[in-house]
Amino acid sequence: HGVFGAAAAASRLMRLPERETLMALSLAGSHASGTTEYTIGGGDIKRFHAGMGAAGGIRSARAAACGMTGPATILEGKRGILQAFSDHPDPKALVDGLGTQWALMQTEVKPYTVCGLLNGQIDALRSIMKEHSIQVDDIAKIIVGGDRFAMTHVGSIGPRPKTIIEAQFSTHFSLAMSAVLGANDFSAYHAMAKENFEHAGVCELARRIEMVLDPDLEARYPDISKATVTAVTKGGRKLYGEGFCFRELPQEEVESKFRKLVDGTLTPEQARGIMETIANMETIEKVTGLTGLLVRGK
Known part of the structure; x- marks a missing residue:
């Protein structure tokens, strides 16, 4: 539902008065969507979700500025967003910490190019393999524990x-990639695509990975989101590890990930300029100082 944040930000930047801002948020409600059926049925739409939210927010603010109106009760109303997306809506949660707690500051950068729920699983498996000095050939099977949300989102696609x-x-597949290739970055997944996801070593291990519902993790969800991993060796040892699905990434890792992602699209000078500009965003007078660096092959 990033469309609401985008509508609020656009309204602020456009200096809309209170009434028009309310209408912008109301109109944004008609843009709200973002189902996760792609985790089961596939498709590329996930890539488009953030852009759809941003575009919808800007469109809503511009329409409100032109006089378009909508229901002021779009969030809490009987046929509003909360009723549409929750069995047990809590309208008070919308204003908890309003003006003092900023959700934007809780945004985290993922260490791997995967669904965030896989971060803890990958961290746990890598920790096990490093700590116990085991190789892929030592592993008989891998058992992953998660809550029901993780079971649905990352446990249903299979090997x-x-x-x-x-x-x-x-x-x-992602855990098998981590164990066999030691990589879960953008280029690794594109390399797998070129092989039609039929890499022999990855597919062989993926078939020996099982995901199960962990009662303890289920009881603590959503307050705590983590994963457990047990690697069973061919010698019979059971090696246990766990990892949090969301963790703060050190700044140097954020910058390293950024450079890898733009490599081949932007020049090293552009990448460096973008990082420096963002680090000093509060001091730049015009956003063109940043957008001018985003031109491919400049």
């Missing part, structure tokens, strides 16, 4: 994805 999106939302 044979057909698209990059499916691979990025597959516990089985």
